[in-house]
Amino acid sequence: MRILLVGSGGREHALAWKLAQSAHVERLICAPGNAGIAAERLARNSRLVECAAVAAEDLPGLLALAREQRIDLTVVGPDNPLSLGIVDLFEASGLRIFGPSSSAARFESSKIFSQRFMEKYGIPTAVAGTFDEPVAAKRFAASLSGGCVVKADGLALGKGVLVCASRAEAERAVDRIMVDRQFGPAGSRIVVQEFLEGVELSLHALCDGRVALPFPASQDHKRALEGDRGPNTGGMGTYCPAPFLEGAALEEAMRRILEPFLRGCAAEGIDYRGILYPGVMLTASGPRVLEFNARFGDPEAQVYLTRLQNDLVELLDASVSGTLERTVLTWSPLASVCVVMASGGYPGSYPRGKVISGLDAAATLPDTKVFHAGTALSDGEIVTSGGRVLGVTALGRDLRAAQSAAYAAVERIHFEGAQYRRDIGNRALGARPTAT
Numbered sequence: 001m002r003i004l005l006v007g008s009g010g011r012e013h014a015l016a017w018k019l020a021q022s023a024h025v026e027r028l029i030c031a032p033g034n035a036g037i038a039a040e041r042l043a044r045n046s047r048l049v050e051c052a053a054v055a056a057e058d059l060p061g062l063l064a065l066a067r068e069q070r071i072d073l074t075v076v077g078p079d080n081p082l083s084l085g086i087v088d089l090f091e092a093s094g095l096r097i098f099g100p101s102s103s104a105a106r107f108e109s110s111k112i113f114s115q116r117f118m119e120k121y122g123i124p125t126a127v128a129g130t131f132d133e134p135v136a137a138k139r140f141a142a143s144l145s146g147g148c149v150v151k152a153d154g155l156a157l158g159k160g161v162l163v164c165a166s167r168a169e170a171e172r173a174v175d176r177i178m179v180d181r182q183f184g185p186a187g188s189r190i191v192v193q194e195f196l197e198g199v200e201l202s203l204h205a206l207c208d209g210r211v212a213l214p215f216p217a218s219q220d221h222k223r224a225l226e227g228d229r230g231p232n233t234g235g236m237g238t239y240c241p242a243p244f245l246e247g248a249a250l251e252e253a254m255r256r257i258l259e260p261f262l263r264g265c266a267a268e269g270i271d272y273r274g275i276l277y278p279g280v281m282l283t284a285s286g287p288r289v290l291e292f293n294a295r296f297g298d299p300e301a302q303v304y305l306t307r308l309q310n311d312l313v314e315l316l317d318a319s320v321s322g323t324l325e326r327t328v329l330t331w332s333p334l335a336s337v338c339v340v341m342a343s344g345g346y347p348g349s350y351p352r353g354k355v356i357s358g359l360d361a362a363a364t365l366p367d368t369k370v371f372h373a374g375t376a377l378s379d380g381e382i383v384t385s386g387g388r389v390l391g392v393t394a395l396g397r398d399l400r401a402a403q404s405a406a407y408a409a410v411e412r413i414h415f416e417g418a419q420y421r422r423d424i425g426n427r428a429l430g431a432r433p434t435a436t
């Protein structure tokens, strides 16, 4: 098969690496890709993965590329092309593509849509209100005892969520989003949720419109600094499995989310194909969904795809065809840890073009894979080209072993200003010491 992969980050490198292992793949083109993706070889014929200079949001350009290269299946990594309607466009042109349509992707592109859906179909979530003007929003925020979280309805590069500790902070947050429009048109409507305390986890399920196959739980580390301090980022590291939600408890949590989700989709005529990624808070009264995403998490994809044992092409193809019923997901018994190495200054402004050394040394370590996120080739050298630069990922017989292996690889890699958290996975290790 000829596959087109859309995107250029660490998630897409993990997807490219896993797709390249499939015996079904004869050619893999990534648009636009990155330096790490361009170095992957296909298991079937040793051909290199090709990178095409077409942006992930250039829908007509991607369609032309898919037609020109006679692509059999397109795989979409990021959320933007999904909400822009890449799946609708390709399907209308008779092309097979993995991911939700723009209408199904509203679970991510509209927090109001998701909140109302969760309430209507009984998916456990936070107490919340949805508003299109500030006065009622502030009144509702004041009625919530304790803190609240004010969220812009639309996509705001993951930034339109303001956590507030007091009534005054909530009022300022409503004004920032609705009056000052700090997040642009995404803030014309908002959701105000009660503040939930607990352990935050990432859940994922592969859906084909009728069936949803749950993944193990994983945990991201959103804050830039150790001990969950500092500004929010796209994600500084992940691990899987997450011991906070395993076995029967995970099955029960998934059942309480996925059954009403599928029932609601059927009732509303939503054909949800692709990855559903609920962000949840494990509260004292059980898991509550904070938000839905309509694609793999980044860097969750890195830990999931290093543990996944199925052929990825077969899975994605079954999602598109609606035949997941016959599929069983199989996972390596090993644990996986991904440590993100970022440019100095991230998530604020940061320099680009810093030469990265030590990648070859890290590549010789067993059960270790360095996924590239923001890298480029310049005069034959791999240089930084983004905020999150690398996702250094390692497998181990338990979380502690995977964590040690990931940091051993991180220590071999250098670029000026590199920053990373040294505590990825610590929360799980503190929660339940693993055997040595």
Ligand code: AMP
Residues within 6 Å of the ligand: 126, 149, 151, 158, 161, 163, 193, 194, 195, 196, 197, 200, 222, 279, 281, 290, 291
């Ligand atoms: P979201 O994009 O909706 O997942 O929100 C971004 C981050 O804000 C989440 O990863 C949580 O850390 C935090 N957050 C969102 N909603 C809530 C809530 N209701 N209670 C506590 N924290 C929240």
